[in-house]
Amino acid sequence: MPAPPVREHVVRGIGGGPALGIGLLMLIGAVVMFVASSGVEGGQRGALIGGGVVIALLALFGLGGLNSVAPGQARVVQLFGHYKGTVRQSGLRWVNPLTHRTAVSTRIRNLETDVVKVNDNDGNPIEVAAVVVWQVEDTAQAIFSVDDFVEFVAIQSETAVRHIASRYPYDNHTDDGLSLRDNADEITGELSAEIGARVSAAGVRVIESRITHLAYAPEIAQAMLRRQQAGAVVSARTRIVEGAVGMVELALNRLDEQDLVALDDDRRAAMVSNLLVVLCSDQSTQPVVNTGSLYQ
Numbered sequence: 001m002p003a004p005p006v007r008e009h010v011v012r013g014i015g016g017g018p019a020l021g022i023g024l025l026m027l028i029g030a031v032v033m034f035v036a037s038s039g040v041e042g043g044q045r046g047a048l049i050g051g052g053v054v055i056a057l058l059a060l061f062g063l064g065g066l067n068s069v070a071p072g073q074a075r076v077v078q079l080f081g082h083y084k085g086t087v088r089q090s091g092l093r094w095v096n097p098l099t100h101r102t103a104v105s106t107r108i109r110n111l112e113t114d115v116v117k118v119n120d121n122d123g124n125p126i127e128v129a130a131v132v133v134w135q136v137e138d139t140a141q142a143i144f145s146v147d148d149f150v151e152f153v154a155i156q157s158e159t160a161v162r163h164i165a166s167r168y169p170y171d172n173h174t175d176d177g178l179s180l181r182d183n184a185d186e187i188t189g190e191l192s193a194e195i196g197a198r199v200s201a202a203g204v205r206v207i208e209s210r211i212t213h214l215a216y217a218p219e220i221a222q223a224m225l226r227r228q229q230a231g232a233v234v235s236a237r238t239r240i241v242e243g244a245v246g247m248v249e250l251a252l253n254r255l256d257e258q259d260l261v262a263l264d265d266d267r268r269a270a271m272v273s274n275l276l277v278v279l280c281s282d283q284s285t286q287p288v289v290n291t292g293s294l295y296q
Helices: 016-037 043-063 139-144 149-167 184-202 218-258 265-280
Strands: 066-069 073-079 082-087 091-094 100-105 109-112 116-119 125-136 204-216
Touching: 016 043, 016 066, 016 091, 066 073, 073 139, 082 139, 100 139, 109 149, 116 149, 125 149, 125 184, 139 184, 149 184, 149 204, 184 204, 218 265
Parallel strands: none
Antiparallel strands: 066 091, 073 082, 073 100, 109 125, 116 125, 125 204
């Protein structure tokens, strides 16, 4: 981003209370002169009326410099197109009446981006949206660096969301790298950093950003759901087989340690097969009671 033309500096102005009091006293003096002019004749009357008009105009002109600054608000002061400073102190303040004052909110704001469709790193179309918490930090940059800083933040936030979503896959099917679904904290941290870099030229500070909507596009959602289900089944089967093998190994070792029964290789293989069938089957198995010997 180009360097900002100006940066904010704070001006305090004059307390609004004394300025308001002086202006009201001048208006009262003008009214008194108008009233007094009705009791005199000739040139003295004209002088009183003329003086009252001048004092009233000066009072109105001076009162035009009063500004009411609410908490969470600032006033950017310009004099004939030149930036003179920003009034941030809340309350009633007085500045040069010839200046132009622009109100800028410095409160914390929320921006929720629209749901946008973008291709992730694997080329799959996905839908993504985010919420951005931001605040105006430099009022001079917000007014003079961009045309409309609110619209600027909205457009740059959506651009950053698209860029980040296209850099990573929706799901990480290997153990390497990040994914949008599994690494939300890392992704949102990078998203906040990119949005902050993009909107810094407008004097805006990004406090936080979070992805609020993340899904496959409707045209591939069913296919990707079946893929996820298949991956979950494979993962569950892998855990089941690992546990079953451990249980079979434990059973054979206990039989050997306690010398309960002597099994040759064929009987040992048959026991391993039966145990794996029982432990890995999706349905309940029906036991067969052998009333003879192991070899009948």
